[in-house]
Amino acid sequence: MKTINIRLKKKLNEVFFIESNDLGNDYLTIYFKKITAYFKVIPFAYVIPFAFLISIIMYFLLGRLLIRLVTILQYGY
Amino acid sequence: MAINLIASLVLVMRNFFLLIFYPYKTMRKISLEKDYYQLLTIFGLVFLYFKFIYFLRNNSYPATLIYILFIFNFLLTTCFFYFLSKVFEKKLNWKSFIFTFSYSLFPTLIWFLSTSILYVFLPPPRTFSLLGKGFSIFFVAYSLSLLIWKFILFYLAIRFSSKQNFFRIIYMIILYLTWFIPYSVILYQFKLFRIPFI
Numbered sequence: 553m554k555t556i557n558i559r560l561k562k563k564l565n566e567v568f569f570i571e572s573n574d575l576g577n578d579y580l581t582i583y584f585k586k587i588t589a590y591f592k593v594i595p596f597a598y599v600i601p602f603a604f605l606i607s608i609i610m611y612f613l614l615g616r617l618l619i620r621l622v623t624i625l626q627y628g629y
Numbered sequence: 630m631a632i633n634l635i636a637s638l639v640l641v642m643r644n645f646f647l648l649i650f651y652p653y654k655t656m657r658k659i660s661l662e663k664d665y666y667q668l669l670t671i672f673g674l675v676f677l678y679f680k681f682i683y684f685l686r687n688n689s690y691p692a693t694l695i696y697i698l699f700i701f702n703f704l705l706t707t708c709f710f711y712f713l714s715k716v717f718e719k720k721l722n723w724k725s726f727i728f729t730f731s732y733s734l735f736p737t738l739i740w741f742l743s744t745s746i747l748y749v750f751l752p753p754p755r756t757f758s759l760l761g762k763g764f765s766i767f768f769v770a771y772s773l774s775l776l777i778w779k780f781i782l783f784y785l786a787i788r789f790s791s792k793q794n795f796f797r798i799i800y801m802i803i804l805y806l807t808w809f810i811p812y813s814v815i816l817y818q819f820k821l822f823r824i825p826f827i
Contacts, residue, residue, distance in 0.1 A: 566657065566658070566661070567657075569792075570788070570789065570792045571792070571794070573794050573795045574794065575794075575795060575796070584795065591652070591653070591781050592651070592652065592653035592654070593650070593651055593653070594649075594650050594651075595652060595777075595778065595781055596649065596774065596778070599774050599777045599778065600770070600774050602777075603769075603770040603771070603773035603774040603777065604766075604770040606769075606770070606773055607766045607767075607769035607770040607773060608766060610769060611762070611765070611766050611769075616757060618765055618766075618769060619755045619756075619757060619761060619762065619765045620755075621765075621769070622753075622755050622764070622765040622768050622769060623753040623754040623755045625744070625768070625772060625824075626744060626747065626748055626751075626752075626753040626755070626768075627748075627753060627823060628744065628823045628824040629682060629685075629741050629744040629745040629748060629823070629824075
């Protein structure tokens with residue numbers, strides 16, 4: 553029982569060592585927490601499809617410019 | 630010493646995978662980290678990367694010089710956020726900034742390493758053929774994914790080290806970019822870094 557208490561205390565200290573985010577407006581704070589929840593656990597499940605969507609949109613908008621951008625980026629290492 | 634380093638390498642690898650799946654929880658734990666061997670492992674990996682690209686680049690500066698400059702940039706970044714956060718919160722630990730910012734180097738390291746390997750196997754310029762276009766879309770999506778991951782880790786590093794709220798962190802990042810972008814241009818002019826390694 554004592555071990556569980558110590559572990560619980562340690563966990564609580566770890567979780568509450570910083571204050572929760574407050575954006576000054578209740579609705580804003582609620583939506584902020586809803587959105588950021590997606591980035592807290594396995595963010596790549598959302599990030600990868602989003603990145604592909606953005607790059608396809610960029611291809612249709614920029615066309616050949618995107619291919620030139622990739623060439624520049626490939627020299628950027 | 631060797632055992633400590635091996636143990637740290639295992640921990641670094643474990644944290645690396647956890648940062649992919651649970652960035653928030655993992656970064657929170659990293660901010661309380663005390664094992665300096667982990668830093669040695671991460672900075673060792675970065676040094677190996679600079680050694681590797683030294684052989685790929687033409688007329689390049691010595692790898693050690695670029696590495697020293699990277700360490701200087703890294704310390705400058707951590708000090709900037711540390712002293713800026715000190716204005717709002719007195720009880721801060723610089724060690725926490727060092728640990729979290731070191732781990733936030735992973736997306737950077739992966740992007741730079743993969744780009745340099747791709748440079749060997751698929752050297753630029755990219756063509757306007759179907760395969761060239763397909764690769765370009767893939768490369769932009771890949772780079773963007775890593776950039777978003779980098780931003781998440783960078784934000785969390787500041788959040789857990791500085792203990793500030795969202796708006797203050799965004800202000801601090803904007804303030805950081807106001808001097809870091811011109812500074813990166815100077816580094817580019819001197820052909821030290823094409824894209825800043827941070």
